[in-house]
Each structure stands twice: as C-alpha cells, then as structure tokens.
Amino acid sequence: MKDVSLKWVLICLLCFLPLAMYLHLMSGQIEISFASYFDSFFHFDSHNTNQVLVREFRLPRLFMAMIAGAGLSLSGMFMQTLFKNPLAGPYVLGINSGATLLIALSLLTGVQFFQSNFGLIGTALIGAFAAGLFMMVIAQRLKSQITLLLVGLMFGSFTSAFVSILESLAGAESLKSFTMWSMGSLQQVEFSQLGIILVVFTLGILGSFLLVKPLNMLVIGEKSAAMLGLPIKSVRMLVLLLTALFAGLVTAFCGPIAFVGIAIPNLTRILFQTTNHRYLIMGNCLIGAIFLLLTDAFIQVLEGHLSIPLNALTSIIGAPFVVFLLMRKLR
Amino acid sequence: MIHLTKLIIGHQSELLRLENTLLSSGNVYALIGRNGIGKSTFIQTVSGIQKALGGEILIESQSISELTPREMAETVSMVDTRFEGVEYLKVKDYLALGRAPFTDAFGRLTKKDWQTVEDVASDLGITHLLEKFTDQISDGERQLCSVGRAFVQETPVILLDEPTAFLDYINRKLLLELLVRLAREKNKCIVLSTHDLDLCLDQSIPFLLAANGEINLHTTLTKEAILLAMS
Numbered sequence: 001m002k003d004v005s006l007k008w009v010l011i012c013l014l015c016f017l018p019l020a021m022y023l024h025l026m027s028g029q030i031e032i033s034f035a036s037y038f039d040s041f042f043h044f045d046s047h048n049t050n051q052v053l054v055r056e057f058r059l060p061r062l063f064m065a066m067i068a069g070a071g072l073s074l075s076g077m078f079m080q081t082l083f084k085n086p087l088a089g090p091y092v093l094g095i096n097s098g099a100t101l102l103i104a105l106s107l108l109t110g111v112q113f114f115q116s117n118f119g120l121i122g123t124a125l126i127g128a129f130a131a132g133l134f135m136m137v138i139a140q141r142l143k144s145q146i147t148l149l150l151v152g153l154m155f156g157s158f159t160s161a162f163v164s165i166l167e168s169l170a171g172a173e174s175l176k177s178f179t180m181w182s183m184g185s186l187q188q189v190e191f192s193q194l195g196i197i198l199v200v201f202t203l204g205i206l207g208s209f210l211l212v213k214p215l216n217m218l219v220i221g222e223k224s225a226a227m228l229g230l231p232i233k234s235v236r237m238l239v240l241l242l243t244a245l246f247a248g249l250v251t252a253f254c255g256p257i258a259f260v261g262i263a264i265p266n267l268t269r270i271l272f273q274t275t276n277h278r279y280l281i282m283g284n285c286l287i288g289a290i291f292l293l294l295t296d297a298f299i300q301v302l303e304g305h306l307s308i309p310l311n312a313l314t315s316i317i318g319a320p321f322v323v324f325l326l327m328r329k330l331r
Numbered sequence: 332m333i334h335l336t337k338l339i340i341g342h343q344s345e346l347l348r349l350e351n352t353l354l355s356s357g358n359v360y361a362l363i364g365r366n367g368i369g370k371s372t373f374i375q376t377v378s379g380i381q382k383a384l385g386g387e388i389l390i391e392s393q394s395i396s397e398l399t400p401r402e403m404a405e406t407v408s409m410v411d412t413r414f415e416g417v418e419y420l421k422v423k424d425y426l427a428l429g430r431a432p433f434t435d436a437f438g439r440l441t442k443k444d445w446q447t448v449e450d451v452a453s454d455l456g457i458t459h460l461l462e463k464f465t466d467q468i469s470d471g472e473r474q475l476c477s478v479g480r481a482f483v484q485e486t487p488v489i490l491l492d493e494p495t496a497f498l499d500y501i502n503r504k505l506l507l508e509l510l511v512r513l514a515r516e517k518n519k520c521i522v523l524s525t526h527d528l529d530l531c532l533d534q535s536i537p538f539l540l541a542a543n544g545e546i547n548l549h550t551t552l553t554k555e556a557i558l559l560a561m562s
Contacts (some may be wrong), residue, residue, distance in 0.1 A: 086418075213438030217431055219417055227378065228431040228484070229404030275420040278437075 006272055006279050013286040020293040024062055027297040029304050032058065055191045063194055064186040065296045066289035067201050068250045068257060073268070073288030074208060075246035076261030077280055081215050082136075082239050085145045086269075086329060087322070089262030090128070090247035093148070094155035096258075098131025099124040099251040100182070101159040107178045108170040121200065125248035131155065132240045184255040184311030186296055197253060204245045208281050211238060215277040257292075257311055259318020264288045266325055332356050332520055333377065333488060338386035340369060340376045345384055347373060349546045352539075354522065356487065359507075359514045360548075361531040362524040364541030365561055370524040373546065374492045377522070378409045390488055404432035408481035410491040414473050416466035422476050423448060423461040429483030451482045454513065471502035478506070482513065491523035495530075503527055507534055528557060 032050050040054040079088040090096050102123045138151050167175055214235040217225040226232045268283040299308050333354040340347050346369035354360055362370050375381040377388055379395050388395045390406050430444045452458045457475050460468055481489045495503040507530050514521045538549045542560045
C-alpha cells in the first residue's frame with residue numbers, strides 16, 4: 001500500500017521550485033547576469049554594484065520569500081490540525097496579532113532589550129506563543145469552530161487597538177519604521193541575518209518531522225489520539241511552540257503577511273488528498289515557497305511603476321480563496 | 332478480563348458504585364440505564380480518561396492506575412458514539428492508526444501492521460472500503476470502521492460508548508451480532524453502552540444494569556425486569 005501518486009506530486013513541485021526561484025531572481029528591475037550571482041558567492045567584490053545588489057537585495061529577498069512562504073504555510077497546517085479546523089491559521093487565530101503587538105511595543109517604544117537580531121525573533125516568538133496559548137485555552141471551552149474563529153478575530157481587533165494607541169504615542173521616526181514593517185516586505189532582511197534565520201528555520205523543519213506521528217494521530221481528535229497512547233498535553237505544547245516559531249520568525253522579519261497560512265495548507269490538502277503529515281509538511285513547504293516566490297516576483301515586475309505591499313497582494317489572492325473554502329465546507 | 336472492586340465513579344460527586352464484578356473475556360456486556368445515569372462516565376473511567384473516585388480497576392490482573400498511556404493503549408481501546416469522518420483520511424489509514432501504540436516514533440507501519448489491518452477489514456467485511464475516504468462512506472460503514480480500528484489495536488478489552496446510536500435498525504443488529512461473534516472468536520472482553528434492549532435480549536448477552544446509583548451484573552434478565560429496574 002504505497003502512496004505512489006503522492007511522490008509524483010512532490011517531484012513535480014520539486015521541479016517547479018527552481019523555476020519559481022529563477023523567475024523571482026529575473027523579475028528584478030535591474031538585469032543581472034548569472035556570472036554575477038556566481039561571483040557574489042565565490043569571488044565577492046564589494047565594489048561591483050551588481051554583486052552587492054545580489055548579496056544585499058536579491059538573495060535575501062529570494063530566501064525570505066521561500067522561508068516566509070514555507071514557514072507561514074507550516075504554521076497554518078499545525079494550527080489546522082491542532083484545532084481540527086480547516087479555517088484556522090496564524091492570522092485568523094491571532095498568532096500574528098500577538099507577534100505584532102509585541103513587535104509594535106519594541107519598535108515603537110524602542111526598548112533596548114528587543115533590538116538585536118535574536119531579540120526581534122524572540123519578541124515575535126513570545127508574542128506568537130502567548131497568543132497561541134490563549135487561543136488554546138479558549139478552544140477547549142468552545143464546541144463550535146466558527147466561534148473560535150470569531151474569538152480569533154476579536155483578539156486581533158483587541159490587539160490592533162493597542163497597536164493604534166502605541167502608534168499615536170510614537171515619534172515620527174519609529175512610527176515610519178513600524179508602518180513600513182506592518183505592510184509586509186521581504187526586503188528588510190540583510191545578508192548577514194540570513195544565517196540565523198536559516199538555522200532557526202531548519203530547526204523548525206526538523207522539529208516538524210519529529211511530530212509527524214502525533215500530528216497524524218491528532219487528525220482523528222484529541223480524545224481518540226489520547227486513547228491511542230498520545231500524551232496530548234505535551235504534544236499540544238510542542239505543536240504550538242513550532243507554530244509560534246514559524247509565525248514568529250516570519251512576522252519578525254517580514255511583517256504580517258495575511259492569508260498564506262490559511263490558504264496554502266488547504267490547497268496542499270486538496271492537491272495531495274491525504275492527511276499524512278509526512279507529505280503535508282513537504283507539500284506545504286514547497287507550495288508555500290513557490291506561492292510567495294511567484295507573488296513577490298509579480299510585485300518586483302511592477303516595482304518600477306507602483307509598489308504593492310506584499311500583505312495587500314496576498315490578501316487580494318487569499319481572501320477570495322478562503323471564501324471559496326467557506327462555501328465548500330461550511331455553507 | 333476486567334476485574335472491578337468496590338468501584339465508585341463520578342465527576343465530583345458519586346454517580347454509580349459497583350461491588351466486586353468480574354467481566355470475562357469472550358463476552359459482550361451490554362451496559363444499560365437511563366440517560367444521564369453515568370454510563371459514559373463508567374466507560375470513560377474504565378478506559379482511564381476519567382479517574383475513579385474509589386475502588387480499583389484491574390484489566391488482565393493489572394491495575395490501570397499503574398499503566399503508562401502507551402501501556403493503557405495496548406490494553407484498552409475505545410469506540411466513540413460517532414466518528415464523523417475526516418476529509419482525505421482513507422479508511423485504511425484510519426484503521427492503521429490503531430497500530431499507533433506499536434509503531435516507532437515516526438509511526439512507520441511494518442508489513443505485519445498492514446496485514447493486521449487487512450485481516451481485521453476482512454473479518455468486519457469492510458475490505459471494499461479500504462481505499463475510500465472516511466467522510467465519503469455511510470454512517471453505518473463508518474461505525475464499522477471505528478470498531479475496526481479498535482480491533483486493529485489488538486487490545487484484550489474494547490469499550491464502546493453507544494456505538495449504535497446513529498445507526499438504523501438493520502445496522503444496529505448487524506453491529507451487535509458482529510461484536511458477539513468477534514468477542515467469542517478473538518477472545519475479547521467487550522463492553523458497550525446501549526439502549527437497544529431488544530437486540531441485546533435477542534443475542535442473550537449479559538447485562539450491566541445501571542439503576543438507583545448502582546451497577547449490577549445480570550446474566551439473564553427479562554425485558555420486564557429491566558424496564559422495572561430502570562423506571
């Protein structure tokens with residue numbers, strides 16, 4: 001009983017990824033030769049404008065598109081499995097809001113502790129995790145999936161009110177940097193930061209694969225999973241931690257990016273037609289990465305004429321898709 | 332085999348108590364009683380989800396309070412009132428989840444595990460459903476799959492919480508007959524809570540009668556006696 005067709009879907013996606021990466025690299029406003037890409041790695045010359053462009057802009061943006069796409073999709077997948085709700089996601093359930101609130105606190109008040117690279121990830125992670133924990137507690141008191149989503153939206157409004165208050169109190173300079181951040185962009189990461197981001201991301205992926213069995217068991221509900229010997233409480237914490245890790249990481253460096261976390265896991269499930277998380281993890285990574293590469297490539301193409309915030313474009317694509325899901329499942 | 336001694340069950344306050352009761356392997360026991368009397372609580376207490384207020388539960392002469400979650404999963408399996416089905420979860424994968432207590436950390440299934448799944452499926456007559464999605468089969472078929480998962484778990488004790496509640500008459504009858512046959516063939520101790528008095532009497536299975544704050548074991552009972560006790 002092997003799942004041959006699933007492997008083919010994976011292989012197709014794997015072939016499509018380099019193509020999407022290529023499109024993303026080529027969609028920038030300035031044409032850069034392959035040689036420059038090669039040289040920027042192996043014979044880096046800081047006086048060569050193209051090479052600097054590659055190092056400081058193209059590559060960080062390329063990697064962030066992939067990491068943000070994969071990370072948000074994974075964090076959405078975790079939440080959908082954990083809450084047994086296809087409409088859960090870091091955005092609707094207030095995980096982003098939690099991260100945003102703490103980031104706003106740090107960017108707008110300029111607390112020293114939050115300033116380093118680690119600090120930014122840490123801040124977002126704590127915010128995301130706290131919000132996740134809060135939603136978890138609420139979820140256990142609710143029976144209706146819709147009610148949970150409404151609580152998530154209320155939580156989002158609640159935190160954004162605090163963010164507005166912080167904005168009104170902030171100085172012009174910090175307000176500008178926060179507003180830029182909140183539009184969502186893949187352009188804010190520097191080459192030197194890529195290392196730490198990649199390390200955290202890789203650890204998250206490894207952690208995800210260790211949770212394949214618990215996640216597959218959670219699909220039939222917490223009670224049934226517990227009767228199969230799953231230590232529910234610790235699994236719940238681990239899954240929530242990974243959700244916060246991915247959502248926090250992406251939110252810290254790219255700002256809030258809406259709808260990827262809710263749309264891509266559903267798209268992956270529809271495409272793979274399985275609940276086996278071994279495939280869903282890989283599928284979400286690939287589809288999420290490809291989706292954000294293509295979306296960002298589109299933004300880059302238009303950049304000469306108008307600059308669309310990433311968050312706006314993912315919402316334009318994502319919101320109708322979620323409505324489609326609603327019509328399909330909840331009617 | 333389940334051995335219950337001076338068991339007191341309930342959430343905060345006492346709901347039901349049992350004196351020394353022995354439930355042997357190879358039998359199906361029908362737990363009957365009115366709504367809200369504590370049948371579900373009894374099932375959950377024996378399955379280890381709910382703590383007993385007093386007394387002891389021995390399964391295969393081991394106290395369940397001393398078992399780890401994994402050992403518990405190798406001892407008792409449970410079938411819920413209703414399995415709603417999960418989108419894109421195939422019947423074969425659902426059944427295979429019953430092997431979870433026995434598989435490695437990644438949940439990889441061996442040939443033997445798949446063999447167990449296929450054997451159980453053929454015992455229950457659901458082989459033709461294996462490749463279907465659990466949300467695209469009928470309520471009756473789905474309930475059979477739930478029972479199948481419990482059998483795949485290969486536990487000596489199987490508990491079912493009103494497994495026939497959402498089934499039509501024919502499916503109720505078939506499910507009960509199947510349980511009686513499999514309990515005998517596989518030497519399982521099966522307890523199910525139910526309201527299907529007639530069907531249980533037809534099968535002449537022993538009753539666990541919950542009434543007036545007590546559960547008592549009756550090997551034979553007339554319908555009139557049961558109705559009187561439960562009034």
